Amino acid sequence: MGGLMTDDLLRVENVDKSFGGHRVLESISWRLQGSAVALVGPNGAGKTTLLNIVAGHLRPDRGRVWFRGMDVTGGPPWRSVRSGLVKTFQQVRPFPNLTVEEHVRLFSRVRGTIDTDHVLQITGLEPFRDRRAAGLPFGILKRIELAKALAVRPTLLLLDEPIAGLSSGEARDLLTTLHNLKKGGTRMLIVEHRLLETLAFVDEVVALDAGHLIFHGPPDRFFEDPTVRDAYLGGVDARN
Amino acid sequence: MVLAAGELQAPYFTLSLILAGVYISLALAWDFSSGLTGYVNFGLPFFFGLGAFATGYLDYHGVHAVPELLAADFAVGLGGGLLFALPTLRLRGPYFTFLSLLLPLIGTDVVLAYWVPLGLPTVGYYNLPFLAPTGLGSLLIVTGLNGLWLTLLLWLRETHFGLVLRGIRDDEEALEAQGLRSFPYKVVAFALSNGIVGVAGGVYAMTTTFAGIDAFGFLFLLFPILIAILGGPGEIVGCIGAGFAVILLSQYLDLVMGPFTLILFSGLALVLVLFLPGGFRGLWRWVAS
Numbered sequence: 343m344g345g346l347m348t349d350d351l352l353r354v355e356n357v358d359k360s361f362g363g364h365r366v367l368e369s370i371s372w373r374l375q376g377s378a379v380a381l382v383g384p385n386g387a388g389k390t391t392l393l394n395i396v397a398g399h400l401r402p403d404r405g406r407v408w409f410r411g412m413d414v415t416g417g418p419p420w421r422s423v424r425s426g427l428v429k430t431f432q433q434v435r436p437f438p439n440l441t442v443e444e445h446v447r448l449f450s451r452v453r454g455t456i457d458t459d460h461v462l463q464i465t466g467l468e469p470f471r472d473r474r475a476a477g478l479p480f481g482i483l484k485r486i487e488l489a490k491a492l493a494v495r496p497t498l499l500l501l502d503e504p505i506a507g508l509s510s511g512e513a514r515d516l517l518t519t520l521h522n523l524k525k526g527g528t529r530m531l532i533v534e535h536r537l538l539e540t541l542a543f544v545d546e547v548v549a550l551d552a553g554h555l556i557f558h559g560p561p562d563r564f565f566e567d568p569t570v571r572d573a574y575l576g577g578v579d580a581r582n
Numbered sequence: 583m584v585l586a587a588g589e590l591q592a593p594y595f596t597l598s599l600i601l602a603g604v605y606i607s608l609a610l611a612w613d614f615s616s617g618l619t620g621y622v623n624f625g626l627p628f629f630f631g632l633g634a635f636a637t638g639y640l641d642y643h644g645v646h647a648v649p650e651l652l653a654a655d656f657a658v659g660l661g662g663g664l665l666f667a668l669p670t671l672r673l674r675g676p677y678f679t680f681l682s683l684l685l686p687l688i689g690t691d692v693v694l695a696y697w698v699p700l701g702l703p704t705v706g707y708y709n710l711p712f713l714a715p716t717g718l719g720s721l722l723i724v725t726g727l728n729g730l731w732l733t734l735l736l737w738l739r740e741t742h743f744g745l746v747l748r749g750i751r752d753d754e755e756a757l758e759a760q761g762l763r764s765f766p767y768k769v770v771a772f773a774l775s776n777g778i779v780g781v782a783g784g785v786y787a788m789t790t791t792f793a794g795i796d797a798f799g800f801l802f803l804l805f806p807i808l809i810a811i812l813g814g815p816g817e818i819v820g821c822i823g824a825g826f827a828v829i830l831l832s833q834y835l836d837l838v839m840g841p842f843t844l845i846l847f848s849g850l851a852l853v854l855v856l857f858l859p860g861g862f863r864g865l866w867r868w869v870a871s
Contacts, residue, residue, distance in 0.1 A: 418758075420758050420760075423760060431756070431759075435753055
């Protein structure tokens with residue numbers, strides 16, 4: 343790592359990525375500006391691939407990823423995390439034999455030390471702190487995923503479909519938690535399919551379609567954008 | 583069972599208890615590194631033999647004080663463990679286990695092939711010092727050492743270090759994805775564990791007053807793992823009860839069944855792995871739930 347210094351928190355430059363000859367991302371360039379940014383797109387748009395490249399889990403075929411002025415292209419993930427880029431998993435990956443409290447304590451020394459009780463409190467996990475993860479409901483496991491990430495004191499939180507699979511009530515609760523985190527100064531990049539719930543909460547949207555960046559702007563302009571409506575939503579107003 | 587060579591210093595039952603203590607040390611060490619992390623180490627007899635031969639070598643070169651010998655055994659086991667762990671613990675899954683399996687074979691071959699040609703005492707060291715002047719004294723030392731290991735390992739298990747080891751067992755990839763490098767933790771756990779194994783090797787040598795090729799034997803792999811599984815993998819404290827149960831039973835069966843004891847215990851290992859992988863603790867949790 344190390345290298346070019348810029349004022350941007352996150353900058354993606356000309357990123358290409360292919361799998362088995364299939365181009366998943368093509369010349370993606372973008373600078374993160376908002377405090378909560380949604381990365382959206384239909385299935386196969388390349389958003390999870392882009393998130394994994396940003397997190398250092400994947401190396402792009404071409405292009406660079408800059409985080410706080412440091413080149414973090416290609417990871418390894420633990421090094422990206424130590425620089426402050428922390429990602430949650432789309433498929434929850436709890437440690438089945440650890441208690442909820444231990445999940446937080448496990449990562450509490452990666453970047454300085456954090457207050458375990460505070461993380462459990464803001465994620466609503468306090469009542470479950472002594473329960474082992476094995477057997478806990480999916481909604482709680484999603485919160486554990488968030489708590490693990492917060493334990494690292496992220497500079498930028500990368501959330502891969504944080505409300506996927508949750509009931510509308512659970513999703514609302516988790517979005518409230520994210521909203522509180524945002525108000526507290528945590529910056530985040532969210533990949534999410536549930537557009538309306540997500541757009542109500544973010545202040546910047548990046549949209550991909552078939553590996554191309556088709557929109558970058560504030561959420562209130564998202565549905566008005568002709569490219570989004572014609573190409574991404576097939577011309578249908580998604581709010582209907 | 584294994585109390586074969588050397589001059590017997592204490593009644594058979596006392597010796598059986600000392601032997602149980604030696605196996606409990608091995609099981610505690612194995613359970614700490616392998617039971618907690620899930621990295622199965624089959625190299626236990628190698629580090630055990632290393633400790634036994636270190637005792638013999640030092641005794642032949644004028645070091646006779648038991649504390650010094652035990653400290654040296656710990657250092658040899660720790661150093662040997664470190665040398666093996668540094669390159670091999672970068673491997674994951676069966677590759678590490680496979681390499682660890684080769685270690686006891688290497689130890690045996692080295693002794694058989696090079697010991698006598700190098701002019702060293704015939705296939706081992708005889709007339710080593712007793713651990714203590716009396717059998718009861720030896721038993722107290724073994725018990726004290728196991729108390730020390732148990733306290734140390736249980737304390738470590740509850741620290742952040744132990745938490746990381748348990749995290750490795752559950753999902754090492756997720757651990758690293760969240761910023762924790764597992765490698766240094768695994769290396770330290772493995773080295774410490776083999777330091778304890780080295781001491782157990784020295785204790786065994788000073789109980790039988792002999793350090794020979796049998797110290798690299800298969801029994802020093804089978805019984806510790808059996809004890810650790812029976813006590814509940816990663817539970818550590820379960821090794822104490824399981825150790826006495828397994829070793830005293832095997833000593834008794836050895837008297838009445840002879841060589842069939844090993845077949846019986848191999849069968850028991852198979853049954854345990856298939857039907858009771860969580861050991862007594864797992865059974866208790868299942869009953870309680």
